[in-house]
Amino acid sequence: MYMYMYMQMMMNLMVILVMYLVGNMIFVSKHKHLLIVLLSLEFIVLSIFFLMMMYLMMINNNMYMLMVFMVFSVCEGALGLSILVSMIRTHGNDYFFSYNLI
Known part of the structure; x- marks a missing residue:
């Protein structure tokens, strides 16, 4: 039984x-x-979330840290999408080589 759980983990x-x-x-x-x-x-971020979830389940800890991590990852995703939308509105595409960063 324990060997099966170890192999699954x-x-x-x-x-x-x-x-x-x-x-x-x-x-x-x-x-x-x-x-x-x-x-x-x-x-x-999703793979790190799964890793944190497995680790917290393994040590029998509460999942509060996962909620904090998910809040920050959602904020990061929303910020990235807003930057993408503003770049598309100003430049017309999302190609990196067409931007002058200087």
Whole structure:
């Protein structure tokens, strides 16, 4: 019984690690569009959320910290979308190479 639970927990940790690595790989490689970058950041936040949830469940702690984390991640997502909308309104697209950052 305990061996099955241990194997299940290790499988979940491996899936979370793969999620995190894929999100980072997309973030590094797909830097052409701002929307893809924002989606990869949200994917990374989701994998960190799952990791925190598994850790807090493993130590039998309350899930209050997850609510705080979710509030900050929602605020981060809303800020990213507002920046995306303002860039599209001013420049007409979300390509990074068309912006003059200087």
